[in-house]
Amino acid sequence: MLFHHYEFFIFLAAFTPIFALTRGNVRLGWTTLASLFFYAWWYPPYALLIVVFVLMAWAGVRAVRRWPSLLPAIIIITLLPLAAFKYTHFLLSVVDGLLGTEWTLPPWTLPLGVSFVTFTIVSLILDSRRDKAAQPPSLLAISVYVTFFPHLIAGPILRGHQMFPQLSGMRIDRTAVIPALYLFTAGIVKKVVIADPLAVYVDAAYLKADILGTAEAMLAVLAFMVQIYCDFSAYSDMAIALAMLFGVTFPENFRSPYLATSLTELWRRWHITLTLWLRDYVFMPLFRRLRGSLPSMAIFLTMVVSGIWHGAAWHFILWGAAHGAVLVIEHWTGFSRSAQNGRLWLRISGVLYTCIFFALTATMFRAPTMGIAGDMVLAFFGKNGWGLAPAGWPLLLGLCATALILHGLDTRDRITGLAAIIPAWIAAPICLSIIATCSLVASSQPASFYYFDF
Structure with missing residues (x-):
């Protein structure tokens, strides 16, 4: 259900x-x-x-x-x-x-x-x-x-x-009905309007990753980066909204992660409850044992555990190891703190580097095998030439751009805070109409949530 x-x-x-x-x-x-x-x-x-x-x-x-x-x-x-x-x-x-x-x-x-x-x-x-x-x-x-x-x-x-x-x-909780309605609406829109259409293109692209041109591969990599965020954060938004209706407050799970200036900061904003779980029950015990010899190894091993948790396959383990290695490098160099507190050009550069690294390593997350992930990355860097623009690219690029432009506003507090700005008699009918429309579309074209596989 x-x-x-x-x-x-x-x-x-x-x-x-x-x-x-x-x-x-x-x-x-x-x-x-x-x-x-x-x-x-x-x-x-x-x-x-x-x-x-x-x-x-x-x-x-x-x-x-x-x-x-x-x-x-x-x-x-x-x-x-x-x-x-x-x-x-x-x-x-x-x-x-x-x-x-x-x-x-x-x-x-x-x-x-x-x-x-x-x-x-x-x-x-x-x-x-x-x-x-x-x-x-x-x-x-x-x-x-x-x-x-x-x-x-x-x-x-x-x-x-x-x-x-x-x-x-x-x-x-009657006081939570309107804020919850706004948050649920934001979630269902991200899922049905953005994530699911992008998934159709991404699924097709990964079936022919070995022959994609650069343009198609770049769009596939970008589209999956947006898809997985919109899909998973949509579920989290709807879960938090539903709990609010019954007087229960769930912790926030996403906080505009693609605005992070480093991978370290991204993991403080992405799937926050998992990050905190890994910190408390994996990283801290490892750090206490390794701090006298290899303290940074605790960071690396924690991310390997994260990879194993996400999937029973070598490409998930390698995905976790890649993130762990970069987190260790950021820790050694102090890059995370420098990028977060640096000048505007450094912060922008940090955001670009973080998004590109996250998107490229996400090929290991999305592909069924390491070989297909490698094909996608090689196509991204021009192995098969530039190729042709994918069919429907303006719509796909427009969905990605819309999600990223509004990304900074996509937090629980900003969305639920609209209840104090927009009168309920105006917003509630609009939200209910959007939910009903999205539900009809989704029910006619069933698509599960991506993280259900984990």
């Missing part, structure tokens, strides 16, 4: 009245059941996996408080479903390559949101280990923390200290 399809609005219309009429644990129970239904809409059997995750989180929190020494084993057990579903085939292919064996397993579908759910639970268990004084959350509270439908499939990645204090205050 996708936020921008008509069946979701039917779900929302059925969920909201009962949510409004219930209180306390009954409300939490209804929210859990509805969220499981929301997840099961995609593939019902995997809803049982989410139930297992909830029980693992509840048991893990209590076990780690009673037996702290079991923390490593509890974390390993928590990671097992993710490892089994996401990495088994990749690991077997590595073993086959090393030993010359031919292990085969039937393919299976990766459960939606398994990476996001796993990270959400791991942070809860680790934080519970550190904060023994607080009362452990109830099973119902943990079930809502894990399953709450706005964030269940693709984040933002939540923390217990952010979510649990808000559960008792969950309600229909």
Whole structure:
């Protein structure tokens, strides 16, 4: 069930009245059941996996408080479903390559949101280990923390200290309706009007990456850079907006990342909840162990972990390693601070360098194999000549330009702040009309969110 399809609005219309009429644990129970239904809409059997995750989180929190020494084993057990579903085939292919064996397993579908759910639970268990004084959350509270439908499939990645204090205050927040409407509208426009049309061209371009001319390859690289941002930030905007309606504040997940003057700054603005998760639970432990010998190695290894989290393939690992290497160089040279605080020409140069590097390395993120990513980069730099301008290039370039020109305004606070400027009686009908139109278009041309694959 996708936020921008008509069946979701039917779900929302059925969920909201009962949510409004219930209180306390009954409300939490209804929210859990509805969220499981929301997840099961995609593939019902995997809803049982989410139930297992909830029980693992509840048991893990209590076990780690009673037996702290079991923390490593509890974390390993928590990671097992993710490892089994996401990495088994990749690991077997590595073993086959090393030993010359031919292990085969039937393919299976990766459960939606398994990476996001796993990270959400791991942070809860680790934080519970550190904060023994607080009362452990109830099973119902943990079930809502894990399953709450706005964030269940693709984040933002939540923390217990952010979510649990808000559960008792969950309600229909009438004051948040208009700001949430603006934010949801911004998200659905980015998804349906910008990301999905760009995806059509990008998908076609990557199917023939080895024969693309420079003009086509440049547009494909630019289009994917804009597509992935508009697609993922659209989901985050809609998730944050939906949570607002029910009295829950989610953390901001994007803050105009393509205005960053360095890769270091970009990762403070892009998928912020993942960056903070990696900082707290991967980088800091590594840094404490390596600061006496190779402190910068903690940066590099953290980004390799980020690559592995994004996908079970060598090109994802290389993508993470490339970003990690550049982050280390920026750290050694002090470039990030210099570019952020430097003169205008240096800041502009920093933005261009960051966007170009991000866009070119994103070929490893988008391509199904490293070879195809290499073909796209070689075509970008002229391997096949300039070529012809792609069909429909004015529209594609116009969508990219529009997204980038408005990029600085595309933050949660700026969008929701419009509620204090534009009268609701003017904006609300316009927003509802846009949402209805986009939903009709999206429902007739179904396109999932890009990050659902992770």
